[in-house]
Amino acid sequence: MNEKAKIRLIIEVKKSLKEIMDDFSDVPEEMGYFYERFRAFFEETPNNGKKVIATMCIHVPVELIYAVGAIPLRVCSGARSMAEIGEEFFPAKACPLIKSTFGALYLNIFPMAAAPAMIINPTTCDHKKKIGEMAEDIDSCFYTLELPPTKETEEARFYWHMVVKKLAKELERVTGQRLTRKKLKAAIGIVSLAQAQLRRLYNIRKGNPVIWGNNAILVANAYFFDDIANWTDRLSRLNDELEDRARRNQYVVGQEAPRILLAGSPSIFPNMTLPVMIEQMGGIVVAEEFCSSSRSLYDMVAVDEWSLYDMIPAIADRYLKPGICPCFTPNIDRKRRLLNIAGDFCIDGVIYNSFAGCQLYQMESRHVEKILEQNGIPMLYLETDYTSDNTGQLTTRLQAFMELLQDQKS
Amino acid sequence: MKKIRAFINNSNISKFRFYFQIAAFVLFVYGGYFYVTISEKLPTFACPFNKGSGGTCYLMPLQHQLHMTWSRFIGPGGIHLLKGFLVFACFGLVFSKAWCGYLCPLGTIQDWITKLRKVLHIRFSKYGETTFKGLKKIKYILLFLLIIIPLGVSNSLLWLPKFSHDIFPPFCKICPGRIVLPLFTGDTSQIYIDFSTKTAMTMTALGMIVTGIFFTGSFFKKRFFCLFCPMSALLYIFSKVAILRLNKNVAKCTRCGNCYRVCDVGIKEIADDVINKNIVKDDCMLCLKCVEACPEEGCLEVSFFNIPVFMSTETGFFKRYCLRNEIK
Ligand code: SF4
Numbered sequence: 001m002n003e004k005a006k007i008r009l010i011i012e013v014k015k016s017l018k019e020i021m022d023d024f025s026d027v028p029e030e031m032g033y034f035y036e037r038f039r040a041f042f043e044e045t046p047n048n049g050k051k052v053i054a055t056m057c058i059h060v061p062v063e064l065i066y067a068v069g070a071i072p073l074r075v076c077s078g079a080r081s082m083a084e085i086g087e088e089f090f091p092a093k094a095c096p097l098i099k100s101t102f103g104a105l106y107l108n109i110f111p112m113a114a115a116p117a118m119i120i121n122p123t124t125c126d127h128k129k130k131i132g133e134m135a136e137d138i139d140s141c142f143y144t145l146e147l148p149p150t151k152e153t154e155e156a157r158f159y160w161h162m163v164v165k166k167l168a169k170e171l172e173r174v175t176g177q178r179l180t181r182k183k184l185k186a187a188i189g190i191v192s193l194a195q196a197q198l199r200r201l202y203n204i205r206k207g208n209p210v211i212w213g214n215n216a217i218l219v220a221n222a223y224f225f226d227d228i229a230n231w232t233d234r235l236s237r238l239n240d241e242l243e244d245r246a247r248r249n250q251y252v253v254g255q256e257a258p259r260i261l262l263a264g265s266p267s268i269f270p271n272m273t274l275p276v277m278i279e280q281m282g283g284i285v286v287a288e289e290f291c292s293s294s295r296s297l298y299d300m301v302a303v304d305e306w307s308l309y310d311m312i313p314a315i316a317d318r319y320l321k322p323g324i325c326p327c328f329t330p331n332i333d334r335k336r337r338l339l340n341i342a343g344d345f346c347i348d349g350v351i352y353n354s355f356a357g358c359q360l361y362q363m364e365s366r367h368v369e370k371i372l373e374q375n376g377i378p379m380l381y382l383e384t385d386y387t388s389d390n391t392g393q394l395t396t397r398l399q400a401f402m403e404l405l406q407d408q409k410s
Numbered sequence: 411m412k413k414i415r416a417f418i419n420n421s422n423i424s425k426f427r428f429y430f431q432i433a434a435f436v437l438f439v440y441g442g443y444f445y446v447t448i449s450e451k452l453p454t455f456a457c458p459f460n461k462g463s464g465g466t467c468y469l470m471p472l473q474h475q476l477h478m479t480w481s482r483f484i485g486p487g488g489i490h491l492l493k494g495f496l497v498f499a500c501f502g503l504v505f506s507k508a509w510c511g512y513l514c515p516l517g518t519i520q521d522w523i524t525k526l527r528k529v530l531h532i533r534f535s536k537y538g539e540t541t542f543k544g545l546k547k548i549k550y551i552l553l554f555l556l557i558i559i560p561l562g563v564s565n566s567l568l569w570l571p572k573f574s575h576d577i578f579p580p581f582c583k584i585c586p587g588r589i590v591l592p593l594f595t596g597d598t599s600q601i602y603i604d605f606s607t608k609t610a611m612t613m614t615a616l617g618m619i620v621t622g623i624f625f626t627g628s629f630f631k632k633r634f635f636c637l638f639c640p641m642s643a644l645l646y647i648f649s650k651v652a653i654l655r656l657n658k659n660v661a662k663c664t665r666c667g668n669c670y671r672v673c674d675v676g677i678k679e680i681a682d683d684v685i686n687k688n689i690v691k692d693d694c695m696l697c698l699k700c701v702e703a704c705p706e707e708g709c710l711e712v713s714f715f716n717i718p719v720f721m722s723t724e725t726g727f728f729k730r731y732c733l734r735n736e737i738k
């Protein structure tokens with residue numbers, strides 16, 4: 001089964017990448033690096049004997065992982081072939097992202113052919129809560145990161161501070177390295193450099209489009225497994241090129257293309273159907289509210305006293321307070337953030353995707369739609385999973401929405 | 411103009427504040443030796459018990475002016491009181507709470523104590539939200555007492571006997587400024603307990619205790635004494651209408667909490683309040699650390715006469731908090 005699934009995965013990866021590379025012209029040269037990363041998705045990369053720590057969500061404080069000399073690897077998977085493997089273990093209506101991630105864990109298929117020493121699994125949704133108990137089915141060991149259900153109260157905050165402190169201890173144990181003030185400070189520094197470049201990319205995307213949305217999603221996606229220093233460096237070069245393009249008015253689409261904000265369940269490579277379809281139909285994705293892209297690196301750590309006693313809580317705060325995951329209740333901030341993005345990026349319409357099986361995103365969609373409507377922003381709600389069964393219906397609905405937006409624009 | 415603005419927005423206000431506070435400290439603590447008397451109605455602890463003081467803290471004349479019989483209130487005494495308050499109000503209306511963050515010598519001393527703690531890598535203590543809310547109220551109680559007691563010394567309140575004169579001036583008796591600031595000019599004469607009467611003994615002993623609390627408290631908790639400061643309560647009256655304001659562009663706030671976590675006095679609303687534009691709270695000292703720590707472009711903003719003078723920027727945030735922390 002292992003070999004067969006792996007072959008199907010490789011085909012899937014190739015197909016998805018080919019579609020993007022073939023269908024979209026006028027791509028910045030610097031994208032070449034990122035395409036190459038995805039082509040070599042499963043090839044082994046040397047990691048200088050550093051331990052790899054797998055993460056399953058953006059609520060894992062990666063600074064701590066860097067500080068103990070390990071490498072974080074985000075293993076959330078977008079592969080249909082892996083979801084099919086995972087199906088065995090979950091109820092029929094479970095979220096495809098979880099099924100896929102678990103399928104890959106089950107087969108020990110990791111990006112960069114890594115072998116994680118530990119898998120940090122935050123308790124964000126019911127699926128993730130239960131997945132932690134399925135450790136006997138897989139080889140790696142799960143570590144449950146107890147994310148509080150709310151982020152509003154000081155109680156939740158202090159609880160989370162303790163959880164993160166405990167994680168730091170566990171990381172020290174697994175890696176055999178001590179967490180020191182200097183190392184943690186350096187780790188915050190490394191991550192913040194990556195954050196600075198990602199924010200720069202967003203600022204560029206606020207203007208007339210010089211990069212395809214699917215390309216931008218790929219770039220953010222590569223952060224899951226790429227070496228952070230390389231990634232930052234490459235992104236900074238890409239940003240240079242994009243800024244240059246903006247100066248020369250070299251846009252990938254004309255002004256008439258509807259500017260789309262993609263919200264909800266994340267598009268994770270190779271599941272790029274949605275952004276690719278939107279852009280094939282003449283739209284342009286200028287922003288995503290995805291935990292796989294904008295949300296993963298946007299929020300910043302602010303430390304007041306550079307000693308461990310304040311640095312660890314500062315990092316913890318950054319992974320809790322600005323969170324807009326629908327697992328938090330209440331989650332007013334998500335709606336406020338969406339409105340803000342809509343304004344900043346001059347959004348014409350929002351496409352809200354929810355994975356079939358993700359009740360949290362599904363339930364929030366109504367409220368989001370209402371608020372967007374009040375602000376005169378049209379929204380299309382979609383429910384997708386990793387299969388291509390319902391592409392026909394999806395195409396029709398997307399097309400109708402795009403036409404509506406185009407009419408509004410002209 | 412744009413360049414100047416960017417320069418200011420990306421600058422390190424905390425560093426500027428550090429030097430500004432030193433200058434203000436010299437002025438208020440040693441200014442008297444150079445015949446500087448800025449005003450007698452200063453909304454800051456320029457304590458006249460210190461011979462070198464370059465001005466007078468308003469709480470002292472306020473207590474003295476309230477120390478009169480009812481009948482005098484409708485006469486010259488009342489006018490005197492009103493005049494004094496107007497002068498004080500002018501100071502408050504212009505700089506609002508920045509008196510606390512930039513000018514108050516007692517505040518500055520507390521910041522120095524914090525600096526010392528940081529160098530020693532000793533952690534600060536925390537208190538829960540409810541404790542904090544409880545402690546905060548003390549400053550209003552103190553303000554009430556410092557108004558009512560002088561009245562009670564010269565008048566009989568609620569048919570009670572008049573208070574003993576030994577209690578006067580009540581706040582100065584317990585204020586750590588009276589004891590601490592003269593020390594900077596080598597005057598230790600304020601360290602005493604007056605055993606002459608019971609009241610005098612209680613009051614002076616309280617003063618010594620409060621001074622002890624001042625030092626230990628502010629060592630473990632940033633700006634600890636400010637929580638109890640009646641001047642802070644008094645200045646708060648003007649902060650909503652003052653010329654110098656701290657505004658929040660609420661739509662831009664991600665509620666990341668950065669501003670709250672760097673705030674020395676622990677103002678939670680600065681992060682959580684996404685309704686009010688004018689965001690100065692009673693404990694705020696307008697130190698502007700929150701503006702520095704906010705990574706959202708133009709989310710927090712300081713304005714003077716409605717002209718924005720300093721605001722949060724992405725670049726500024728990165729400059730102050732991140733890039734300099736690269737591995738050395
Ligand atoms: S730092 Fe800025 S964005 Fe973050 S909570 Fe404070 S005001 Fe809001």
Ligand code: SF4
Pocket residue numbers: 656669672673674675676677680693694695696697698699700701
């Ligand atoms: S709210 Fe801001 S200006 Fe006020 S004390 Fe706190 S950090 Fe300083």
